[in-house]
Amino acid sequence: MASIDTGGGDSGGHKKGRGVKKAKKLSTRVDMTPMVDLGFLLITFFIFTATMSSPAAMKLNMPKDTDKPEEQNKAKESGALTIMLGKGDQVYYYEGQLAPDGSNFKSTNFKGIRDVILDKKRRTPEDDLVIVIKPNDDATYKNTVDILDEMTIAEIKRFALVDITPQENEVVIATQTANGIR
């Protein structure tokens, strides 16, 4: 490094008198290595602890339970789509009312249900469309959120999360057994 040599030896330069020791000029450079080490340590620490994606809230409005038939929301049969959630991420659905012989009962999965919903949305006037979501006891919370999310994705305005009826549950379980889903 370039530095100006100011500290001459005892032999050269002007004399300051005998016995007076010359103070050595210390370098002003500081070894920054430990500081930099610590700096990078902190960087790695904060990178690992950083929670970049903060959670988001999903709104869920439930219908009020009521026994009075006049207070219950009516759904047109032609515009109703009932989606049932079962074991093993399986989705079952039917349109309108469930036929006694179960002929309109269909099964699909979470990939297929989106097309079903969009198809139903296209065929139905907007005011008539109601989607009823019925998870059974084997469904997980993730399934429920996923299907509610499908409502947001497909921009369905009217949907409800209600309990599954025993008849529907029977059909779901029968279908599960037939399809070998455990």
Added chain:
Amino acid sequence: MPSVKIPRKSTDTDMTPFVDVAFLILAFFIMATKFKPPAPVEITTPKSVSTEILPENDAILVELDNTGRVFFSMLADNNPEAKYKVISNLNQTRNLGLTEAEMQNFKKTVGVGVPFNQLKSLLSTPADKHKDVKQPGIPITDSLTNELYYWVRDAHNAMAGRTIHYMIKADNNAKYPHFKRVLEAFKRNDILKFKLVTTPEEPPTGSPLYKTRLKK
């Protein structure tokens, strides 16, 4: 042979810009980091396309883990008296026999996941030791023993006059029946609007929501 003298170059490089950038990044991460609030249980939330930001205050948070344990928390940092009101009210109505110190301890408690009959032993341990205590969850099994109902009712009353948010944070693998019973505890209090805590994700390409968001 005359040797060509190659001037010896110093191997020292000037590290100053490098260090500058490093500390800039460090400063950024220190600013951007928001530490996770201590949670009583580890919960992996499902993903959704929702974008709404979670409230941090005036909220009741019910957590449900994958084994069906239920935890109750009140997010009321701006209103610590509300937490005290809840516990003193519960103390009277449920005859918990809590001391004043134990009720003060509840203010510092993050989440409670014990039945009422174990609440005294939980609150007699300091709040920062609660994570070491094995908490079995608030009982919600049937309507008679649904203790979450009382928690929600008292918290709702204690924060009356404010807009309260009801948040439910449940694990991916939580069973639907458990979730349903949590909902029932709220519904019996005539609370029908919830916020489910989820991890954000992008809407799938081509879906109606995707198109709407594109227009914005």
